[in-house]
Amino acid sequence: MKKSLIIIIVMVICTACSEKEQAVVSPSDYTKFSQEKITLLEKSNLDRELDFWNKKIKNDSVQLSALASAANVYNQLFKETNNIGYLKNAERCLEKAYDVAAVKKESFAIALAQNYITQHRFKDAKKVLLPYEAMTSVSALQYVLFDINMELGNYSKAEVNLNNFRNLSDFNYLIRVAKYSDYKGDLSSTIRYMEKALKKAKSANNRSLLLWAYTNLGDYYGHDGRIEESYDCYTKALAIAPDNMYAKKAIAWILYSHEKKPAEALTMLENATKGRRAPDHFLLMSEIAKAVQNNEKSIAYLEAYQQLTSNSEYGVMYDHHNALALIDNYNNPIKGKELAKKEVANRPTPASYALLAYATLKNGDKEKALELANEFVMNKTYEPAAQLIIAQIYKANNLDEKASQLKKELIGAAFELGPSYEKEILKL
Incomplete structure (x- = not known):
C-alpha cells in the first residue's frame, strides 16, 4: 500500500511538472494579444501617401517614380489588410512602369516578379525575368530567381542562383540559404543561418528585417520542438509591430497545438482577424471552432473562406x-x-x-x-x-x-x- 502511494505521488508530481513545462503562453499574454486591434492610423497614413502618388500618376502617366512609389504603398496596404485588390493595383502600377521604362528595366522586372510570386504566379514571374537571367552580378535578381526556382521545384537551378550571390554577411543570402537547408532537411543549419540573419537585422536596426527574422526563426524553432524559443521570437516581433498578424497567428497555433487550448486560440484569432481579409485565417478558425465542437462557427468560417476565395482576383493563390x-x-x-x-x-x-x-x-x-x-x-x-x-x-x-x-x-x-x-x- 505504501509503495503504491509513493508511485501515485511520483506520478502526480511528474504530471504537474509536465504541465508546467508545457505552458508557454501565459493568460495575461494572450489576453493582451487578443485585445489589440488593427492600427487604423497606419492605414490612414498609407491612404494619404497613396493619394499623393496617384495624383502625380494622373498628371504624368509615364512618371516612373510615382508608379513605383504607388505600387510600394499598395503592397503595404495589402500587408495591413490582406485585401487582394491592393495587390492587384500594385501589379497594374508595376506592369505600367516596366512597359514604359527605358533604362534599368530589370529593376522594374524584379519588382513585378515579386508581385507575381505573392500571387503564386511563379511561371509569370520566371517569364518576366528571363531576359535578365544572365545578369549574375545583380544580387537582387539572383535572390528573386532563387525564390522562383524554389517555388517551381527547380532546386538545382535554385542552388546555382544561391552560389551566384554567396555572401555570409548578407541578410538576403542568409535567409535564402536557410530556406535551402530546410528543403534539404538540415534543420540545424537552417536555424544557424537564421540566427545569423537575425544578428544582421539587429545590427542594421531595420524594422522590416527584424520582423522577417523573428517570425521565420520562430517557425524554425517550432519545427525543432523548441516551443519556448519559438514563442519568444513571436513576442519580440509583436513588440516591434503589435499588430503583426503572422506572429499572432503563430501564437494562436501554440495555444491550439502545443498547449491544447483551442478556445483561447480561437478568441485570439477572432480578434486579430477583425478588419482583415486573409482567407487562410478563416480556414484555421474553422478548424479550431470544430475542435471546440462549435459546428455553427466552424461552418460560418468555412463559408467566409469560400466567399473570399471566390473572388477571381485571387487567381491560383x-x-x-x-x-x-x-x-x-x-x-x-x-x-x-x-x-x-x-x-x-x-x-x-x-x-x-x-x-x-x-x-x-x-x-x-x-x-x-x-x-x-x-x-x-x-x-x-x-x-x-x-x-x-x-x-x-x-x-x-x-x-x-x-x-x-x-x-x-x-x-x-x-x-x-x-x-x-x-x-x-x-x-x-
Whole structure:
C-alpha cells in the first residue's frame, strides 16, 4: 500500500511538472494579444501617401517614380489588410512602369516578379525575368530567381542562383540559404543561418528585417520542438509591430497545438482577424471552432473562406487550400483532384504532388497514388504534411511496415500538423 502511494505521488508530481513545462503562453499574454486591434492610423497614413502618388500618376502617366512609389504603398496596404485588390493595383502600377521604362528595366522586372510570386504566379514571374537571367552580378535578381526556382521545384537551378550571390554577411543570402537547408532537411543549419540573419537585422536596426527574422526563426524553432524559443521570437516581433498578424497567428497555433487550448486560440484569432481579409485565417478558425465542437462557427468560417476565395482576383493563390477543403470538408474528391492537377501544373513541387497523390487516393485509386508518392514525393521533401500523406498511401496499399516507420517520425511532428491530424497519425 505504501509503495503504491509513493508511485501515485511520483506520478502526480511528474504530471504537474509536465504541465508546467508545457505552458508557454501565459493568460495575461494572450489576453493582451487578443485585445489589440488593427492600427487604423497606419492605414490612414498609407491612404494619404497613396493619394499623393496617384495624383502625380494622373498628371504624368509615364512618371516612373510615382508608379513605383504607388505600387510600394499598395503592397503595404495589402500587408495591413490582406485585401487582394491592393495587390492587384500594385501589379497594374508595376506592369505600367516596366512597359514604359527605358533604362534599368530589370529593376522594374524584379519588382513585378515579386508581385507575381505573392500571387503564386511563379511561371509569370520566371517569364518576366528571363531576359535578365544572365545578369549574375545583380544580387537582387539572383535572390528573386532563387525564390522562383524554389517555388517551381527547380532546386538545382535554385542552388546555382544561391552560389551566384554567396555572401555570409548578407541578410538576403542568409535567409535564402536557410530556406535551402530546410528543403534539404538540415534543420540545424537552417536555424544557424537564421540566427545569423537575425544578428544582421539587429545590427542594421531595420524594422522590416527584424520582423522577417523573428517570425521565420520562430517557425524554425517550432519545427525543432523548441516551443519556448519559438514563442519568444513571436513576442519580440509583436513588440516591434503589435499588430503583426503572422506572429499572432503563430501564437494562436501554440495555444491550439502545443498547449491544447483551442478556445483561447480561437478568441485570439477572432480578434486579430477583425478588419482583415486573409482567407487562410478563416480556414484555421474553422478548424479550431470544430475542435471546440462549435459546428455553427466552424461552418460560418468555412463559408467566409469560400466567399473570399471566390473572388477571381485571387487567381491560383488558394488552389492548394481549396483542393484540400473540397476533399476533406466537402467530400468532393473529384473536383479536389482537378484542382490538385492544376496546382501541380502551376507549382510542380513535391508538396503539390503530395496533394495530387492524396486526391488520387481519396478518389479510390490507391495504386496510382502510390506511384505518384514514390516518384515525386518520397525522399524529395521532409514536410510533415507530405510525410503523412505518404504514410496514409502506404497503409492503404498494405505496406504496413513502411507506414509504421513514417508514423514514428510523424508523432514527433504532431505540433506542426496540429491536433486535428493526431487521430490520423494514430491510425497508421
